[in-house]
Amino acid sequence: MDEQNYTDLLKKVKSSVQKREEMKRFQIPKPETITEGKLTIIKNFRDIVGVINRDESHIYKYLIKQFGLSGDVADGRLIFKGKPPEGSIEKAFQEYLRIYVQCYECGNFDTEMIRENRNELIRCKACGAERPLFAHKEIKYTEGKIEEGKTYDLEITDLNRDGDGISIKGDTTVIIPGAKKGQKVTVRIDRIRKNYALGILVKKA
Numbered sequence: 321m322d323e324q325n326y327t328d329l330l331k332k333v334k335s336s337v338q339k340r341e342e343m344k345r346f347q348i349p350k351p352e353t354i355t356e357g358k359l360t361i362i363k364n365f366r367d368i369v370g371v372i373n374r375d376e377s378h379i380y381k382y383l384i385k386q387f388g389l390s391g392d393v394a395d396g397r398l399i400f401k402g403k404p405p406e407g408s409i410e411k412a413f414q415e416y417l418r419i420y421v422q423c424y425e426c427g428n429f430d431t432e433m434i435r436e437n438r439n440e441l442i443r444c445k446a447c448g449a450e451r452p453l454f455a456h457k458e459i460k461y462t463e464g465k466i467e468e469g470k471t472y473d474l475e476i477t478d479l480n481r482d483g484d485g486i487s488i489k490g491d492t493t494v495i496i497p498g499a500k501k502g503q504k505v506t507v508r509i510d511r512i513r514k515n516y517a518l519g520i521l522v523k524k525a
């Protein structure tokens with residue numbers, strides 16, 4: 321191998337390592353919860369906030385509202401005055417990530433909230449896609465994991481940049497080419513990827 325090729329190869333390896341490092345950074349910590357008397361405390365609140373790059377008080381207010389409790393942020397910990405139902409804190413965090421953080425194109429969480437002509441947008445630092453902040457505001461959280469090859473009745477709640485329909489099923493964003501916003505459709509799940517599933521339009525309602 322000549323020297324030029326070797327240098328190119330080194331560059332390639334380096335950039336792939338860097339990419340992996342970036343992915344690692346976006347391992348979002350799970351909320352660590354403890355109780356002290358009547359208080360429920362998320363010990364690592366500030367760590368989570370730091371990773372997802374959103375305003376601390378924004379996340380705080382969102383969570384407080386979900387549980388109808390009062391609370392406080394002190395020393396990087398979020399303190400609820402009361403006890404949210406078992407498992408609900410984690411679920412509320414996931415919901416927050418879906419609404420305010422996640423890119424609907426590539427699934428990445430490395431995004432920023434920006435304001436453009438009075439609209440708030442989520443811009444992905446990984447793929448450059450943008451979406452309106454409240455694209456999924458009306459979505460009700462539904463239980464259930466999806467499986468490849470199975471069919472589901474879904475409602476198209478949004479479109480992605482390519483004009484493909486988007487629906488949320490449980491924890492998964494389903495992308496359905498050819499479906500239009502507002503349609504109720506039957507979809508067969510073709511492929512499940514880490515951050516989304518690809519659905520084939522079987523029937524329009």
Ligand SMILES: [Zn+2]
Nearest residue numbers: 423426444447
């Ligand atoms: Zn993206």
